Amino acid sequence: MAGTLPVARTHDWSGLPSELLQIIARKLPDISDFVNFRAVCTTWRSSALVSNPPPQLPWFLQRRYSLQGDLSFYSLFSGKIHTVPSPNSSGNWLKGPAHDYILLYNATSYEISLLNPLTDRKVVLPFLDIAGPCPVRIGPDPIHSEECVVLSGNSSDFKTGILALYQPVERDWVVIEECSLHNRDAYYNGMYFVNEETGATKVINVVTRKVVHIVLPPPEDDNDCHHSPRGMTYLVQSAGDILRVFLHDDELLQVKDSHFHIHRLDLASENGGKPCWVKISSIGDQILFLDQDSGFSLSCKDFSGFRGNSIYFLKLQSQDIYEPPFYFLCRYDIEQARTELLACPLSNGGTWIVPSLR
Incomplete structure (x- = not known):
């Protein structure tokens, strides 16, 4: 028709x-x-x-200053904010970064637990006499596999530092060492790598609980300290290597002035057989994700449109002492030695988590 x-x-x-x-x-x-x-x-x-x-790109979990249940995330891929109700996180501090599960800490009961913030599944861990723990490593799936949880912090009386390992098979904590410990440490393949106050790195075998290496810091010229009197040192496991990632930063510096120096740990050094740090200018296809306490690494091969040899990190901006800290989310291009500001509306700081529905 x-x-x-x-x-x-x-x-x-x-x-x-x-x-x-x-x-x-x-x-x-x-x-x-x-x-x-x-x-x-x-x-x-x-x-x-x-x-x-x-494979999932990390979401950025915003730090909260009230202990209410709702959690806010920023997606790197979509640039969107997601708010997820999480009753099980109420009354607890959130600790990361992590894969799948984050660490919950209750400062009143000293309860430590793991939480999947998307499914709100909570698993209470055995009691450990520790105050304000910071996770060094939470494996991709510590609940459904044999992935361990490693954390450090102070004893509840604040008289000593504690490094502890939780193994799902034994369902208990093993205190590896009691000493002065710091954030931004790393754990890999049965070894724990500690940032010492002197700048040296202590390597501990978690099975024998013995110190197997003391690695001296890189030469001061490599750290370029005269350009940045303040900064943070991260130890990060990346594609089987341990990296020493030094962020040259100051809250008074502009975003464009923040930069990094990176060294790779060489345990089989030809320098008299002593382990040493080797300065590197590239991390290949890896992407580092750093927060204020620790960091981890992923390969860009799994994420179309995202470039490797880069670092996503938090930049602390100058602040009023009576106001909460204000942070920018930034990306550092290692090859270009250039920092760019990302359009993330979350400014309270926080931690990274690889989201999962398991």
Whole structure:
């Protein structure tokens, strides 16, 4: 019939082959897109298993100053803010950075627990006489696998520092050492790497609980201290290496003036057999994610559009002593030695978490 509009064709998207749906699902680096994908229909949900999620870019979890339950996250991939209700986090301080689970600490009861902030699943850990713990390492899945939890902090009487290891198989804590410990340490392959006040790095075998190496700091000229009287040293495990990442920064410096020097730990040094730090100018395809307490590394190969050889970090801005700290989220390009400000609306600081539905 003349003038009749053509009938629009409809497509049965649920009929797509399962193999194709799995390929599509594996290319969703933001957990919110993965959730929306699973919500389309039963066929899509069965092709995108929670037990086999795609590699996820970290979300930035905003620090909170009231101990209420709602948590706010910033997604690097979408640039969006996500607010998630989390009743189980009420009354607890949040400690990270972490994969899947963050550490909860109750300053009244001294209870330590693990929490998946997306599913609100909480697992209470055995009692440990420690105040204000900071996680050195929380593995990708400490609940469903044998991944350990390593943390450091002060004893409840603040008389000594404690380094402790929780092993899910034994379901108990092992105190590795009692000494003065600091944040931004690292744990890898049974070894704990400690930042000493002297600038040296102490390497502890967590099985024998013995110090196996004392690694002297890099030469002062490498640290370029005359350009930045203040800064922070991070020890980070990255693609099997231990990196010493020094952030030259000051709250009075502008964002563009913040910069890093990076060294790789060489335990098999030809320098008389003594372990040493080797200065490097690239970390390859790795991306470092640092907060105020610690950091971790991911490969950019899993995330299209994101460049490796870079560092995402927090820049503390000059502040009034009566106001909460104010932070900028920044990205540092190691090759270009250049820092750029990111458009993150969260300014209270916080920590990184790799989101998971497990």
